[in-house]
Amino acid sequence: MAVVDAQHATAGTAAPxxxxxxxxxxxxxxxxxxxxxxxxxDLHLIDHTEPSVEQRLEWTAQAPGFAATVGxxxxxxxxxxxxxxxxxxxxxxxxxxxxxxxxxxxxWDGRTxxxxxxxxxxxFQRHQIGLQLLSELLASRTEERVSxxxxxxNVKVQRSMRIRGWQHVGDLVPFPxxxxxxxxxRPLPF
Numbered sequence: 165m166a167v168v169d170a171q172h173a174t175a176g177t178a179a180p181x182x183x184x185x186x187x188x189x190x191x192x193x194x195x196x197x198x199x200x201x202x203x204x205x206d207l208h209l210i211d212h213t214e215p216s217v218e219q220r221l222e223w224t225a226q227a228p229g230f231a232a233t234v235g236x237x238x239x240x241x242x243x244x245x246x247x248x249x250x251x252x253x254x255x256x257x258x259x260x261x262x263x264x265x266x267x268x269x270x271x272w273d274g275r276t277x278x279x280x281x282x283x284x285x286x287x288f289q290r291h292q293i294g295l296q297l298l299s300e301l302l303a304s305r306t307e308e309r310v311s312x313x314x315x316x317x318n319v320k321v322q323r324s325m326r327i328r329g330w331q332h333v334g335d336l337v338p339f340p341x342x343x344x345x346x347x348x349x350r351p352l353p354f
Contacts, residue, residue, distance in 0.1 A: 243284030262334025302354035
């Protein structure tokens with residue numbers, strides 16, 4: 165995948181420049197440091213330690229079809245949205261508690277792009293950077309739909325997902341000991 169940059173000018177002549185880069189290569193160390201700043205108050209939870217942040221980011225970055233958008237304000241990296249297509253043998257849906265059609269969890273090549281990680285530094289949240297990152301990543305996808313999981317305690321993000329047309333299809337625990345997560349799905353194109 166070629167690296168594609170999109171500039172987002174902000175109001176005023178001296179305002180910081182927002183830039184979104186679509187890529188298939190990321191700096192795991194730098195992203196892990198940003199992740200730890202974003203989740204500083206929750207780092208004591210098993211959700212953020214087992215597997216480690218670096219392991220999770222690396223697993224996603226090594227997945228076939230991996231793609232990411234990385235956000236910058238001026239030259240500072242401020243966040244990312246990362247994901248990969250789900251293979252037919254995926255474990256993504258394992259233990260999903262849902263009343264939805266059982267066909268929901270059946271996968272085939274080209275059906276679902278999974279957003280595995282999405283985060284933006286706190287001081288740059290509420291500036292639409294996260295939405296730009298998600299929108300530009302999903303605009304590049306050819307799959308039929310997209311899916312992501314949001315911790316049950318993150319009601320603000322869940323509410324935002326519903327407002328933007330995402331369907332809550334059930335709940336699951338991604339890894340043993342983690343908090344429950346709400347699973348969302350939305351058709352593509354975004």
